[in-house]
Amino acid sequence: MIESIESLVGQIADGAKIVVPPDYSGVAVAATRALIARGVRKLHLVASPSSGIQADMLIAAGCVATVEAAAITLGEFGIAPAFNRAVRDGTIRMLDATCPALHAALQAAEKGLPFTPLRGIIGSDLLRYRTDWKVIQNPFSEITDPVVLLPAIIPDVALFHAAAADRNGNVWIGRRRELMVMAHASRRTLVTVERIVDEDFFDREERVAGVLPSLYVDVIAIAEKGAWPLAVDGEYERDDAALASYAAGELFAAA
Amino acid sequence: MDTALLIDQIAGLIGDAHHVATGALSPIPAAAAMLARRRNGGRTRVTLLGSRKFSHYTDGARELFDSAAQGRMDVFFLSGAQIDGEANVNLVSIGDYEKPKARFSGSFGAPYLYMLVPRVILFRLEHTPRTLVRKVDFISAPGWSPPEVYRPGGPAALITERCLFDWDKAMRRFRLRSVHPGETPDSVRAETGFDYDAPEEVPTTASPAPETRDLIRTVIRDDIAESYPRFAAEYDR
Numbered sequence: 001m002i003e004s005i006e007s008l009v010g011q012i013a014d015g016a017k018i019v020v021p022p023d024y025s026g027v028a029v030a031a032t033r034a035l036i037a038r039g040v041r042k043l044h045l046v047a048s049p050s051s052g053i054q055a056d057m058l059i060a061a062g063c064v065a066t067v068e069a070a071a072i073t074l075g076e077f078g079i080a081p082a083f084n085r086a087v088r089d090g091t092i093r094m095l096d097a098t099c100p101a102l103h104a105a106l107q108a109a110e111k112g113l114p115f116t117p118l119r120g121i122i123g124s125d126l127l128r129y130r131t132d133w134k135v136i137q138n139p140f141s142e143i144t145d146p147v148v149l150l151p152a153i154i155p156d157v158a159l160f161h162a163a164a165a166d167r168n169g170n171v172w173i174g175r176r177r178e179l180m181v182m183a184h185a186s187r188r189t190l191v192t193v194e195r196i197v198d199e200d201f202f203d204r205e206e207r208v209a210g211v212l213p214s215l216y217v218d219v220i221a222i223a224e225k226g227a228w229p230l231a232v233d234g235e236y237e238r239d240d241a242a243l244a245s246y247a248a249g250e251l252f253a254a255a
Numbered sequence: 256m257d258t259a260l261l262i263d264q265i266a267g268l269i270g271d272a273h274h275v276a277t278g279a280l281s282p283i284p285a286a287a288a289m290l291a292r293r294r295n296g297g298r299t300r301v302t303l304l305g306s307r308k309f310s311h312y313t314d315g316a317r318e319l320f321d322s323a324a325q326g327r328m329d330v331f332f333l334s335g336a337q338i339d340g341e342a343n344v345n346l347v348s349i350g351d352y353e354k355p356k357a358r359f360s361g362s363f364g365a366p367y368l369y370m371l372v373p374r375v376i377l378f379r380l381e382h383t384p385r386t387l388v389r390k391v392d393f394i395s396a397p398g399w400s401p402p403e404v405y406r407p408g409g410p411a412a413l414i415t416e417r418c419l420f421d422w423d424k425a426m427r428r429f430r431l432r433s434v435h436p437g438e439t440p441d442s443v444r445a446e447t448g449f450d451y452d453a454p455e456e457v458p459t460t461a462s463p464a465p466e467t468r469d470l471i472r473t474v475i476r477d478d479i480a481e482s483y484p485r486f487a488a489e490y491d492r
Binding site: 022024025048049050069070071072073075076079080083084087088090096097098099100101103104107118119120121122123124125126129143144145146147175176177178179180181233240 | 279280305313314316317320321324346347352353355356357358359361362363364365366367368369370393394395396403404405483484485486
């Protein structure tokens with residue numbers, strides 16, 4: 001289960017559907033650089049529900065065929081430059097979504113369901129272009145009541161970064177429970193961590209709700225500062241200077 | 256632009272709401288929410304998306320949306336590259352969707368929250384025919400829906416650097432409430448790409464008192480600097 005970061009990213013195949021977390025949840029940036037270095041191609045990148053520097057680096061490096069997200073943004077640092085260019089040039093396929101639809105579609109996969117309903121969205125142009133989303137009449141209502149249906153999103157791979165795993169492969173995710181949904185929905189879950197600790201997270205009752213059990217975890221690799229320049233709860237803050245640098249096209253010269 | 260005036264006005268629109276949430280890229284609404292909370296002695300709960308300090312959620316990123324569907328969110332905020340006279344909001348692109356002239360970050364939660372949160376306050380600082388348009392190029396979220404569409408939520412008001420509009424749900428139009436200092440009803444009309452209603456006499460938006468400006472500075476320094484460090488660092492009013 002514990003492997004090198006190179007071995008971890010070697011298991012992300014060309015064309016894989018890969019789900020990644022939002023910028024504040026624990027983003028595997030070091031693994032992303034390793035993934036770019038190994039020359040992966042044609043990824044279907046699903047953001048749960050948005051992504052920033054991670055998506056932009058992968059797009060800049062030519063690794064992505066399709067992006068499925070509610071937004072790709074560098075937040076206070078502006079638009080994601082490679083994403084923006086790629087959409088305007090037509091070099092990636094953009095499946096525009098909305099945050100709750102991505103969460104719900106992953107939750108459908110979490111339940112082993114082929115689809116899930118969701119409120120809202122009707123009247124949005126998202127529905128014009130997402131021909132894979134359907135609208136049905138609520139079968140339990142006697143009045144006209146249209147409801148959107150979303151197909152389940154079953155990623156091949158979930159990839160994220162966390163502070164720690166224990167000796168049994170359980171991963172501490174704390175309040176970032178979107179990581180849990182990602183792992184439940186995906187065929188395989190690959191995690192980089194700051195450290196492995198010689199404990200069992202199930203021993204402490206007050207911790208258990210913030211633990212992703214090893215049942216869902218396939219590969220763990222150690223990557224110190226593995227989310228830099230993004231933050232990891234309880235470990236380090238976001239490196240704003242580095243993000244500003246990336247937005248200006250100056251960080252990661254190779255990317 | 257008098258940022259403190261906008262923050263003060265939005266705080267007034269929030270009033271005593273039970274629960275206000277702000278989403279991505281929203282420092283001014285975030286400051287306004289915290290100001291409203293300080294003014295009513297902490298009665299208003301505020302959730303700032305992504306914040307560890309101001310959050311009422313422990314179950315991950317989906318919980319904010321689920322709680323809106325449960326009716327537990329009273330006020331939310333939306334902006335857009337374009338907003339039109341039917342309160343449609345565009346967060347995606349300008350030009351042909353498949354090969355756009357301009358592309359923005361994306362719709363975030365707008366297509367959902369606009370339909371489910373009872374009072375959505377629209378804010379768009381730049382007020383020109385480029386931003387307040389006759390018809391948006393892409394509808395991320397529609398301003399109104401036909402009666403058979405389940406829609407407990409929708410727009411309440413639109414605030415810009417020039418003025419404050421109320422949304423008239425029955426008329427499906429905006430109505431000018433006040434013009435900010437330095438603007439007139441004519442200057443606003445000239446810069447607005449969509450048609451809207453206006454009363455005979457249009458008042459000037461009240462400028463915040465010095466005590467309010469002091470309170471806003473405190474709010475920005477203490478409450479929202481975690482979520483919006485750049486905004487906090489650059490705020491000087």
